[in-house]
Amino acid sequence: MKWTLIEALISKSRKTPDIPMFLQRVDRPLCCKDITEFTGYPANDDELYLVGDQDIYWEEGVKGRASMYDFRVHGSPESLREIARFTCRHCSKKYFTFQFT
Numbered sequence: 001m002k003w004t005l006i007e008a009l010i011s012k013s014r015k016t017p018d019i020p021m022f023l024q025r026v027d028r029p030l031c032c033k034d035i036t037e038f039t040g041y042p043a044n045d046d047e048l049y050l051v052g053d054q055d056i057y058w059e060e061g062v063k064g065r066a067s068m069y070d071f072r073v074h075g076s077p078e079s080l081r082e083i084a085r086f087t088c089r090h091c092s093k094k095y096f097t098f099q100f101t
Ligand SMILES: [Zn+2]
Pocket: 031, 032, 088, 089, 090, 091, 092, 093
C-alpha cells in the first residue's frame, strides 16, 4: 500500500462520523483500497450468530476464523458492542471485528 493511500484513508476515516468505539485499538477493515463503512453492532444473539457464520473476520487484516468465534458454541461476548460490523461500499463484502473489553 502506498503512503499516499494510507494518508487518504486516515483523513477520510477522521471525517467519517460513525466510527465505532474501538476498545483496544483502531482497526477498521480495508477493502477495495478503501475503508469500509461501519454498520453497527449485532442487535441480538440471532444477529450475532449470522455475523459469525457469514461475515469475514478482520484483525489487522483478513483472518481465518478461529473456532472461538463460533458464538453458538462458546456463547455471546459480554457485550455485543465488542463486535463491530463493516460493509465495503464497492463490493458489499461484510466484515466484523471482535475486541474484548
Ligand atoms: Zn470491497
